[in-house]
Amino acid sequence: MLGSDRVFSFDHVFGPTENQEEVYESCVQPLVESLLHGYNATVFCYGQTGSGKTYTLGGGNLDEEGGIIDSVADGLFLLLGEKKKSGGVVEATVQVSYMELYKEVLRDLLELHAIHKELHIREDERGNTVVVGAKEVVVTSAAELLSVLETGNALRHTGTTGMNEHSSRSHAILTLQLIQCYHSNNSSLQSVRSSKLCLVDLAGSERAGKTGNTGARLKESVHINTGLLALGNVIRALSDPGRNRRGNNCNSAHIPYRDAKITRLLRDSLGGTAHTLMVACVSPSHHSVAETLSVLQFASKARHIQNRPGATSTHAEVKTCPPTWDPGEARLGELEYEVHTLRELLKEKEREMERERTCRGVEEGDSIKQPSQGRTSGPDKRLNREEPSQYRLLAQEAAAMLADVLNPTSSHSFRQRLQDWQERLTAVDLSRQADEKDCSVEEGGDEPHHVTILQLREELSKCKVMMTSEKQTSDGEGHITLMKATFH
Numbered sequence: 001m002l003g004s005d006r007v008f009s010f011d012h013v014f015g016p017t018e019n020q021e022e023v024y025e026s027c028v029q030p031l032v033e034s035l036l037h038g039y040n041a042t043v044f045c046y047g048q049t050g051s052g053k054t055y056t057l058g059g060g061n062l063d064e065e066g067g068i069i070d071s072v073a074d075g076l077f078l079l080l081g082e083k084k085k086s087g088g089v090v091e092a093t094v095q096v097s098y099m100e101l102y103k104e105v106l107r108d109l110l111e112l113h114a115i116h117k118e119l120h121i122r123e124d125e126r127g128n129t130v131v132v133g134a135k136e137v138v139v140t141s142a143a144e145l146l147s148v149l150e151t152g153n154a155l156r157h158t159g160t161t162g163m164n165e166h167s168s169r170s171h172a173i174l175t176l177q178l179i180q181c182y183h184s185n186n187s188s189l190q191s192v193r194s195s196k197l198c199l200v201d202l203a204g205s206e207r208a209g210k211t212g213n214t215g216a217r218l219k220e221s222v223h224i225n226t227g228l229l230a231l232g233n234v235i236r237a238l239s240d241p242g243r244n245r246r247g248n249n250c251n252s253a254h255i256p257y258r259d260a261k262i263t264r265l266l267r268d269s270l271g272g273t274a275h276t277l278m279v280a281c282v283s284p285s286h287h288s289v290a291e292t293l294s295v296l297q298f299a300s301k302a303r304h305i306q307n308r309p310g311a312t313s314t315h316a317e318v319k320t321c322p323p324t325w326d327p328g329e330a331r332l333g334e335l336e337y338e339v340h341t342l343r344e345l346l347k348e349k350e351r352e353m354e355r356e357r358t359c360r361g362v363e364e365g366d367s368i369k370q371p372s373q374g375r376t377s378g379p380d381k382r383l384n385r386e387e388p389s390q391y392r393l394l395a396q397e398a399a400a401m402l403a404d405v406l407n408p409t410s411s412h413s414f415r416q417r418l419q420d421w422q423e424r425l426t427a428v429d430l431s432r433q434a435d436e437k438d439c440s441v442e443e444g445g446d447e448p449h450h451v452t453i454l455q456l457r458e459e460l461s462k463c464k465v466m467m468t469s470e471k472q473t474s475d476g477e478g479h480i481t482l483m484k485a486t487f488h
């Protein structure tokens with residue numbers, strides 16, 4: 001309960017006196033067990049900066065009490081050992097990959113020598129998300145797994161902000177791929193079952209006013225908030241009661257997974273086939289009450305998402321392998337698939353470049369009619385048209401807020417959300433202005449702003465009119481009517 005009247009319900013709630021072991025046993029252990037039964041699973045931590053996401057996940061940090069990852073490592077190898085002893089599994093391989101998404105670029109945290117190489121997200125023939133080119137390390141014990149993680153943590157982007165001395169500046173995704181080879185019931189052949197567990201430490205939502213971020217840190221904040229905004233839009237779309245009534249196989253509702261890389265990466269986990277646990281971290285401080293409310297509302301929405309978990313093997317998808325199963329051969333199959341995907345990627349890139357060349361030709365032709373004569377014919381460095389516009393995401397959020405204003409039950413938090421939104425817009429504007437300054441130094445041009453900025457300004461002035469009307473009304477009930485009137 002927040003304050004005296006905001007009540008939320010969740011599957012588990014942990015107060016300040018509970019320990020990490022209790023969190024693991026009640027929420028995560030069942031997912032590790034289902035992993036051994038061939039189900040995919042995801043755990044992701046969400047919350048404002050400094051609220052304890054990295055602490056809760058833990059892993060590879062010897063100075064702190066072990067978190068979820070430490071217990072997963074112990075639990076997984078313990079269960080595998082028991083399964084092997086009972087004869088249920090002949091051979092099992094655990095592969096680890098660890099990557100971070102920093103400013104919309106996906107990087108491998110296990111490739112010490114190729115940290116600047118960008119990884120690519122693709123879908124396989126079954127619609128599952130795969131990251132092409134990520135290094136996978138085979139580990140044979142919990143200690144080995146944690147040591148791999150520690151190496152990766154050293155490469156992760158962290159920094160000091162006004163809210164957290166060791167703030168994660170990126171989203172980190174640790175994936176454990178489990179490949180089990182076991183006897184089929186009806187023959188001497190063995191079958192392979194493959195499943196994965198993703199442990200995701202999201203970067204925290206930040207308000208520039210509180211973190212005091214400027215310069216590079218502010219730019220990071222903009223990227224972090226943009227990714228989280230896209231995640232919010234996906235969760236809002238998935239938790240739409242209409243969609244759930246129609247059944248989530250229904251393709252009619254558009255889910256904006258492609259708006260950010262983090263939503264593409266979490267696609268299987270949100271509305272997909274994995275068992276998913278969201279850990280919402282909140283601060284006990286009354287200074288953070290607005291952020292806490294926002295996180296709890298986000299988590300409540302996420303709770304309405306319905307996934308369709310299915311074991312990745314046993315029946316239709318079981319592959320048979322010769323009695324002497326060779327992990328090397330299995331790896332060869334994977335590498336063949338990777339080569340195939342990379343070839344596709346290359347073709348796609350070539351098509352993209354061809355399209356770009358054509359567009360540039362058209363733009364050069366158009367520029368005779370355009371007022372912006374100073375435009376250069378080289379690639380447009382100011383606006384990356386492939387990336388989802390941060391302004392567009394903000395506009396989507398503004399639209400959702402406006403819809404909320406018309407909903408009498410959510411009016412209390414509106415003023416706070418609007419303030420948040422204004423802060424984020426200012427941060428994006430500042431970051432954009434800095435980018436434009438950089439570009440105009442390079443190109444000597446002075447391009448007019450993107451048209452969406454004008455639309456956003458329009459939305460903002462509408463909101464300001466509402467705020468003024470709200471202030472003029474002393475009665476809490478009355479302002480809802482007044483806001484409605486403004487919009488009608």
Ligand SMILES: Nc1ncnc2c1ncn2[C@@H]1O[C@H](COP(=O)(O)OP(=O)(O)OP(=O)(O)O)[C@@H](O)[C@H]1O
Pocket residue numbers: 047048049050051052053054055056064164166167168169202203204205281
């Ligand atoms: N339950 C807890 N018990 C004790 N210390 C905690 C707890 N949760 C967090 N902390 C401490 O609070 C600080 C901030 O936590 P942490 O870095 O995990 O936050 P975060 O949510 O990951 O922040 P960011 O999004 O900025 O990365 C750390 O020093 C951590 O050790």
